[in-house]
Amino acid sequence: MEVQVIQKATSAVFEAPVLDLIQQRRSLRAFSHKLVEIDKIKSLFEAARWAPSSVNEQPWRYIYSTREQAELWHRIFETLHEGNQVWAKHAPLLIVSFALKNFTRNGRPNTSAMYDLGAANAFLSLQATALGLTVHQMAGFDREKIMNALNISGAYEPAVIMAVGYPGNPDELPEQLKQREQAPRLRNVQAEFVRNDSF
Ligand SMILES: Cc1cc2nc3c(=O)[nH]c(=O)nc-3n(C[C@H](O)[C@H](O)[C@H](O)COP(=O)(O)O)c2cc1C
Numbered sequence: 001m002e003v004q005v006i007q008k009a010t011s012a013v014f015e016a017p018v019l020d021l022i023q024q025r026r027s028l029r030a031f032s033h034k035l036v037e038i039d040k041i042k043s044l045f046e047a048a049r050w051a052p053s054s055v056n057e058q059p060w061r062y063i064y065s066t067r068e069q070a071e072l073w074h075r076i077f078e079t080l081h082e083g084n085q086v087w088a089k090h091a092p093l094l095i096v097s098f099a100l101k102n103f104t105r106n107g108r109p110n111t112s113a114m115y116d117l118g119a120a121n122a123f124l125s126l127q128a129t130a131l132g133l134t135v136h137q138m139a140g141f142d143r144e145k146i147m148n149a150l151n152i153s154g155a156y157e158p159a160v161i162m163a164v165g166y167p168g169n170p171d172e173l174p175e176q177l178k179q180r181e182q183a184p185r186l187r188n189v190q191a192e193f194v195r196n197d198s199f
Pocket of ligand 1: 185
């Protein structure tokens with residue numbers, strides 16, 4: 001089957017004013033060695049706590065580990081794909097995010113669970129930006145491994161593992177990653193994804 005590649009118009013420019021936090025947030029790969037303070041970790045989860053969710057189910061669940069908790073940190077780290085381990089090895093904080101798949105109230109499938117978890121992770125990421133931290137979400141990890149490594153029941157589904165820390169020196173990254181770290185961020189222009197009539 002022939003795969004059709006669709007070229008999209010992209011730009012690094014903000015087309016309209018947005019919050020400074022949205023402008024500043026970046027998924028960096030270079031981390032400083034500085035540890036993330038426990039009160040800041042608590043603020044990250046507090047931001048997630050106040051995210052909206054379908055019928056206020058709040059299906060998000062998190063397991064975090066600081067680098068100081070070496071055994072737990074490594075158990076999480078080992079589940080990351082190699083391409084992520086290359087840079088995430090310096091992250092002082094790893095957070096695994098899961099969604100509870102069924103509603104607590106009636107056991108029925110919650111079709112919004114992943115959506116709600118994504119919203120909570122977005123809140124967490126913006127709070128991190130306000131605290132001078134960077135959050136780098138990763139879908140590149142072994143799902144079966146993480147479920148076993150953390151002894152998680154099948155009632156939950158993992159979404160992303162987040163590498164969190166203070167921004168570090170890009171010069172310490174492998175050359176290719178260093179270039180990506182310093183490249184301008186591109187986005188599809190609004191005309192590619194917003195319509196006033198129909199798709
Ligand atoms: C669900 C999700 C999965 C991602 N997985 C990875 C990943 O495995 N490895 C990685 O380096 N970046 C990953 N990213 C980061 C994206 O590449 C990044 O958000 C995107 O390039 C935009 O850059 P920005 O966040 O700095 O604006 C992921 C982001 C999301 C939201």
